[in-house]
Amino acid sequence: MSSGPVSSGPVSSGPVSSGLVIENLVAGYGGVTALNGVSITAPPATITAVLGANGAGKTTLLRAISGLVKPRQGNVLLDDQDLTGKTPERLARAGVAHVPEGQGVIAELTVEENLRIGMMSRRVTRADKVKSLAEAYDRFTQLADRRRKLAATLSGGERQMLVIARALLARPKVLLLDEPSLGLAPRVMAQVMDLVVRLSRDSGITIVLVEQNARAALAIADTGVVLNLGKVVATADARALAQDVALRHHYLGF
Amino acid sequence: MVEFMQFTLSGIVFGMIYSAIALSLVLIWRGTRLLNFAQGGMAMFTTFVAIEVIYKTGNYWAGFAAALAAGLVLGAVAEVIVIRPTIGKPQLNSVIVTIGLLIGLEGLAGILYGSQYRSFPSSFSITGIHLGRTPLGVSTSDVFVVVAVLAATLVLAVAFRYTSAGLRMRAAAFNATVARLSGIRVARVLTLGWALAGLLGALAGLLVSPSTFLYPNSMDTIFVFGFTAAVLGGLDSPAGAVVGGLILGVGLSYVGGYLGSGLTAIFAMALLVLTLMLRPAGIFSSGRLRQV
Numbered sequence: 001m002s003s004g005p006v007s008s009g010p011v012s013s014g015p016v017s018s019g020l021v022i023e024n025l026v027a028g029y030g031g032v033t034a035l036n037g038v039s040i041t042a043p044p045a046t047i048t049a050v051l052g053a054n055g056a057g058k059t060t061l062l063r064a065i066s067g068l069v070k071p072r073q074g075n076v077l078l079d080d081q082d083l084t085g086k087t088p089e090r091l092a093r094a095g096v097a098h099v100p101e102g103q104g105v106i107a108e109l110t111v112e113e114n115l116r117i118g119m120m121s122r123r124v125t126r127a128d129k130v131k132s133l134a135e136a137y138d139r140f141t142q143l144a145d146r147r148r149k150l151a152a153t154l155s156g157g158e159r160q161m162l163v164i165a166r167a168l169l170a171r172p173k174v175l176l177l178d179e180p181s182l183g184l185a186p187r188v189m190a191q192v193m194d195l196v197v198r199l200s201r202d203s204g205i206t207i208v209l210v211e212q213n214a215r216a217a218l219a220i221a222d223t224g225v226v227l228n229l230g231k232v233v234a235t236a237d238a239r240a241l242a243q244d245v246a247l248r249h250h251y252l253g254f
Numbered sequence: 255m256v257e258f259m260q261f262t263l264s265g266i267v268f269g270m271i272y273s274a275i276a277l278s279l280v281l282i283w284r285g286t287r288l289l290n291f292a293q294g295g296m297a298m299f300t301t302f303v304a305i306e307v308i309y310k311t312g313n314y315w316a317g318f319a320a321a322l323a324a325g326l327v328l329g330a331v332a333e334v335i336v337i338r339p340t341i342g343k344p345q346l347n348s349v350i351v352t353i354g355l356l357i358g359l360e361g362l363a364g365i366l367y368g369s370q371y372r373s374f375p376s377s378f379s380i381t382g383i384h385l386g387r388t389p390l391g392v393s394t395s396d397v398f399v400v401v402a403v404l405a406a407t408l409v410l411a412v413a414f415r416y417t418s419a420g421l422r423m424r425a426a427a428f429n430a431t432v433a434r435l436s437g438i439r440v441a442r443v444l445t446l447g448w449a450l451a452g453l454l455g456a457l458a459g460l461l462v463s464p465s466t467f468l469y470p471n472s473m474d475t476i477f478v479f480g481f482t483a484a485v486l487g488g489l490d491s492p493a494g495a496v497v498g499g500l501i502l503g504v505g506l507s508y509v510g511g512y513l514g515s516g517l518t519a520i521f522a523m524a525l526l527v528l529t530l531m532l533r534p535a536g537i538f539s540s541g542r543l544r545q546v
Contacts, residue, residue, distance in 0.1 A: 067434075089437050092434070100432070106432055107428075108424070109425065113421055117438070120438050121437025122437070170436065
């Protein structure tokens with residue numbers, strides 16, 4: 001499309017991508033400041049676990065990244081592109097997929113309609129749509145049998161698979177997952193965690209994972225970030241964080 | 255027996271008009287959780303557009319098309335200019351704004367077209383149809399009313415179910431947050447919803463005006479009946495809107511025919527109050543409250 005040297009063309013997933021960079025983010029609701037100067041760097045194809053107690057600002061962090069809450073200060077950069085303060089629909093088109101906690105499925109729509117919604121943030125031809133859906137059903141076989149069923153009829157685990165499958169159909173660069181293991185049976189939770197690992201390793205998606213279950217999250221994450229009262233109290237290699245007994249007792253409760 | 259059949263048939267004809275208004279209210283309600291009090295006023299205004307075009311061109315169908323187009327535009331413009339600034343503010347703000355829009359449109363119609371009653375031509379012949387030697391109490395024009403509303407409803411239903419834009423509208427109505435996170439431009443979807451509601455309202459105005467005359471307040475009663483039909487069927491249910499309109503139309507026709515036309519408004523009001531008392535979510539509600 002554009003002229004100029006081939007080497008500097010707009011390659012979307014080139015080696016120069018710098019992932020998700022959050023600088024000094026401040027956000028809140030009304031008079032409450034839920035997030036008070038948070039900085040996080042999530043390199044491409046890594047998993048960053050965001051941990052902390054209720055009210056630490058974890059969900060607000062994801063909402064501020066995906067545009068559901070307008071940041072009062074700070075920056076959100078994706079591959080060096082400034083996305084601060086953009087609308088959720090604009091951010092979705094820029095490659096940010098946010099799976100909100102426990103409310104991602106549109107129960108009144110069928111499984112397939114939910115999946116088709118995942119492709120509305122990008123330009124797709126009809127053939128492309130069919131192919132992408134087939135791939136999704138290949139990967140999530142339990143959804144294939146229920147494609148004409150209302151999403152309301154799915155189990156908790158199937159719903160979680162559906163929202164992740166839908167997020168993936170957007171071909172995101174960044175996937176924000178809010179409590180994906182919430183309310184799932186241990187075996188199903190293990191499946192979800194396993195899937196998250198494969199998404200970052202195989203598909204190269206940058207993942208920010210908010211979890212109450214710190215132990216499970218740190219087991220699969222590259223980096224752990226601990227939030228408390230809207231501030232980062234620790235950023236470290238996930239394995240090191242899991243072994244920091246004092247920090248674990250103080251903030252993570254295990 | 256003949257009388258009963260005539261009341262039933264003419265009730266169905268008026269019921270379809272209430273259905274169209276009810277459907278337009280449901281379209282907006284599902285998208286914005288807002289009751290558009292200006293829906294009748296908008297329909298009145300677009301019918302004045304039709305009458306002007308019919309006088310100028312001498313062609314009924316040119317006026318018909320112009321009114322539908324005006325309905326689309328008026329709905330979209332009303333959403334963008336009047337409603338959008340109230341989104342995110344207390345709900346009462348938007349309600350009052352739609353009432354303001356109604357008063358504004360009625361005032362403007364009075365200034366532009368005067369407030370005298372004007373007769374409005376009908377689509378087809380208004381001579382009654384006979385079955386053998388029995389008069390059915392309805393005309394070709396009445397048949398067109400039913401066909402037009404049914405066709406519009408069917409086209410909308412198919413579009414909602416099978417097109418990408420329809421899926422966008424449903425997604426935005428059921429869960430605006432997820433829709434936005436999926437890249438759907440919900441604001442545009444709402445504008446489209448208002449445009450379609452404007453179109454349906456315009457259709458209702460065209461269909462009802464031959465029997466009511468046209469003046470700035472001419473749609474007020476029709477709006478109340480359409481609103482009653484929508485509540486009866488459940489403000490969330492397009493199918494409910496159509497059935498609610500039919501029930502109300504036939505019911506009002508019996509009350510008017512057997513008990514006297516002075517009682518129709520009271521009957522509608524009683525039906526509205528009863529519905530709100532016994533089944534506030536409408537007769538088509540599954541009893542399911544909002545999911546968490």
